[in-house]
Amino acid sequence: GPDALNGNDPDFFQAAGPFRGYKTDLYEGGIRVPFLARWPGKFAAGTVNPYPCAFWDFFPTAAELAGLPAPRGLDGQSLVPQLLARTPTTTTRETGLYWERSDEKDGYLQAARIGDWKAVRPAHKAPIELYNLNSDAGEKTNVAAQQPEIRRKMEDFLASAHRDARPQTSYPPKDGRRYY
Secondary structure, X not given: OOOOOOOOOHHHHOOOOOOOOOOOOOOXXXXXXXXXXXXXXXXXXXXXXXXXXXXXXXXXXXXXXXOOOOOOOOOOOOOHHHHHOOOOOXXXXXXXXXXXXXXXXXXXXXXXXXXXXXXEEOOOOOOOEEEEOOOOOOOOOOOOOOXXXXXXXXXXXXXXXXXXXXXXXXXXXOOOOOOO
């Protein structure tokens, strides 16, 4: 039904298509978007590459296209090899993708993708849900119980990817420094 806060009804327009969830959700309907690139003579027109990427890959990609080194320690990786490939060379990242957002109770929700596997922790400290996006892009069938080894791998990845937030400073800073 319509969202009580802003009157929209995402179900009416089927905004998420076949995917589960909506904007801010960690299911595919909330985080999956196409990445489009056009550079005549460089990128092959009409090429579709299933390589999974995320917005944090944009900066290292733009840096490489500009002939500049990307800063060390970034989460993203350059997509130039995938953009220049006339046929996909690989559909699996060397590293997984990780998403996190805070929940209403000072906890956090998590999601991760490694290859075709997607883990979602829908509530703080809740058990993870596990989906095979190759066979279940709509995330309808949680297979965590049937895939204990994959579940453990994804739980380990979620644990290693999480970082506690840095304490926020008061404004204006009590020590007189200016941050702008």
